[in-house]
Amino acid sequence: MNAFPLSSAQISAILGRLGYFRDLQAATLRKLSAGARQITVRRDEAVFARGDPADALYVVVNGQIKIYLSQANRAEKVVALVEHGESFGIAALWLGLPHPAHAVAKSDSHLLLLDRQTLMHQAHVEPLLAERLLTDLSHRVMDLMHDLETCTPRSSLQRVSCFLLQQRPEAGIGGYDILLPSTKRDIAAKLNLTQETLSRMFQFLSKEGAIEVQGRLIRVLDSQKLLDFKQANCPPPGVLPE
């Protein structure tokens, strides 16, 4: 996790391109940049651990960061996978509380760290920034709700169906493709399953003709079938017959 010396102007340019900070007043952007620095983290390197003080907002320039809770069984629950243009760590930052989860790089990544004091002050001065933060946090809440919804149901088949349906593009009832954002192991962890169980569910859904699996590419053929499985009171897969 190396600090990367970038000029304030360079950082400002990166920020301006991020959408998160688009259309802010030039002065605001300048102040934020002044209190920012860039770091590089390598694959599997930790960004922060649970309990660390939250003194900066992390913005992902490129790469991928995994946010997760570690549990007793050395199992882990993946909370989020953060990619280009997104941020993490706001909630703890705003409240001045320690981070509730761990963050680790899934691939070599560049991050921007915005200083807490500066950010809070600018949010006070420039309403648009505060609103952006509100929007970001709201999304996080909605995501977490989805998460609870998918990792909660009793049956693993329901969880997997639910997950696949959440990736559905729009109204379309037809088929669609999903490119898993990470390894199946991590996806399983996000659904609170073991990789073995996830594999078996994929296999079952394939046999049923609901999906096709090619590595990280999942092709959903029949989303209606997925809906049925999601709703079903408990159609036991009888996982491995014949």
Added chain:
Amino acid sequence: MNAFPLSSAQISAILGRLGYFRDLQAATLRKLSAGARQITVRRDEAVFARGDPADALYVVVNGQIKIYLSQANRAEKVVALVEHGESFGIAALWLGLPHPAHAVAKSDSHLLLLDRQTLMHQAHVEPLLAERLLTDLSHRVMDLMHDLETCTPRSSLQRVSCFLLQQRPEAGIGGYDILLPSTKRDIAAKLNLTQETLSRMFQFLSKEGAIEVQGRLIRVLDSQKLLDFKQANCPPPGVLPE
């Protein structure tokens, strides 16, 4: 769910007492009140359902509201129990999305409904209000993280221990009391357990001398023991021996 005709001044007075809105400019408070109304909901009456449009911020004046996700098995996952002075529905409100969960009154309750347009406009004008909303949302995120943490672990004993530890007042290593905010059935649903399992875990922890249970009052005698159970790789309770 009856509308309750209150004068703008009355609503303003209630708002001002709520802490959430304390110290806002008088003008802001006045505008918010103008776009507000009060409703009364009776026990077991729904406030909104999943999928309903979010056009108001709900603030609980008194009573208790249960936020929950309903699942296939007619099981439900309790997300939050909202009480006096707290609010719910902000995330969906801010994003203009439908509510991701259901809300129902656990007891007769009085709610204040703040109009979406008004709120968003005032948040734009008055930084303090935006910051209050940010704080509220941040708390929600932290709560949801806690929730994931407690309802996720494999073992039910770990989940229950984790839950009891989260209610711990402060640094204190000694004992402490917990008054469950709702029925054991609802608490079980919050931990993603059945009431039967929760009952058995309480019973086990009692036998171990870690807690004492008297109805809704849980007396934690030995929080270290709880910590051990929470961490333990898997000390199977062997639930009902002898």
Added chain:
DNA sequence: CGCGACTTTGAAGTAAATCAATGGGCGTGG
């Protein structure tokens, strides 16, 4: 071509859900 990470497959053990029935607490009404 061969190593290491990721994934799949198989067999077995177990924790928790489910089903079912009893017990306790409390309010309502006789």
Added chain:
DNA sequence: CCACGCCCATTGATTTACTTCAAAGTCGCG
């Protein structure tokens, strides 16, 4: 004031879906 009924909680017996452990198979990459 007691009796009834309802809801909540407990207890027991059974079932099963998922984890766990173990090993082979696949893929991509140096």
